[in-house]
Amino acid sequence: MRLLLVEDDKQLGDGICAGLGLEGFTVDWVHDGNSAEAVLQKDRFDIVVLDLGLPQRSGIDILKDLRERGNTTPVLVLTARDTVTDRINGLDSGGDDYMTKPFDLDELNARIRALLRRSMGHVAPFVQHGPIMLDPAAHAVTVDGQAVDVSPREFVILRALLTNAGQVLSRTRLEEALYGWGTDVESNAVEVHIHHLRKKLGGSLIRTVRGVGYMVDKADS
Structure with a gap:
């Protein structure tokens, strides 16, 4: 999952990046506000964590413009402004x-995981696909209740494919889920990673759509 953090406090930002990175987020x-506005107009993210008190442009202005453009990316507002009026605004x-x-x-x-579940139409705290269960909080994968050992990057790809079952995800989309800016791809x-997942979970789970990308078919209801 690809996350945009908009935060001007370096020490806090370093801590958030480290903590979310351990949770498997890219x-x-x-x-600053101008940089946030620029990247939100050209890049795609699964969720945004947005401070309000930013240099150059306020978080509220960024948020309003994002919604006016019809962008429905979930946004978690993170700020020192704690009055009821600030929260309502x-x-x-x-x-x-x-x-x-x-x-x-x-x-x-936990709040980020909840927002992602809601944005994808999932109610349960885990992703179920036939006998496969993926638990984002525990970073665990099981098949018929038996644990399957997957690497952090295999987990990221599997999560992206399962939460978008029935849709083809391009190689570029999967790379975006794996790598942040400035990271060699x-x-x-x-x-x-897909080869390893097929060996662990069965060759028929992930289909290659030639010239387009990869997909997991929707599970039978």
């Missing part, structure tokens, strides 16, 4: 959730 980080401007500083990183992770990384 985190891209910008430090953040939510009414298009925020999906609101946390005040200081905060607990585990709670931030290995030329055949996606193919290697």
Whole structure:
């Protein structure tokens, strides 16, 4: 999952990036409002964590413009502004959730997972696909209740494919889920990870759509 962090506090941003990275998120980080506006107009993210008190342009303005463009990316507002009026303004401007500083990183992770579930139409805290169950909170995969050992990047790809079952995901889309800005992308990384997933979970789970990308068929209801 690709996350955009918009935060001007370097120490706090470093901590959030490290913590979310351990949770399997690919985190891209910008430090001011103008940079946030620019990347949100050209890049795609699964979720945005947005501070309100930013240099150059306020988080509220960024949020309003995002929604006016019809962009429905979930946004978690993260700010030191803790009055009821501030919370109402953040939510009414298009925020999906609101946390005040200081905060607990585990709670931030839980709220992000909840927002992602809602944005994808999932109610349960895990992703079920036939005998396969993926638990984002525990970073665990089981088949018929038996644990399957997958690497962090295999987990990211599997999660992207399962949560978008029935849709073809391009190689570029999967690379975006794996790598942030400034990270060297290995030329055949996606193919290697999918090869390993097929060996562990069965060759028929992930289909190659030639010239387009990869997909997991929807599970039988």
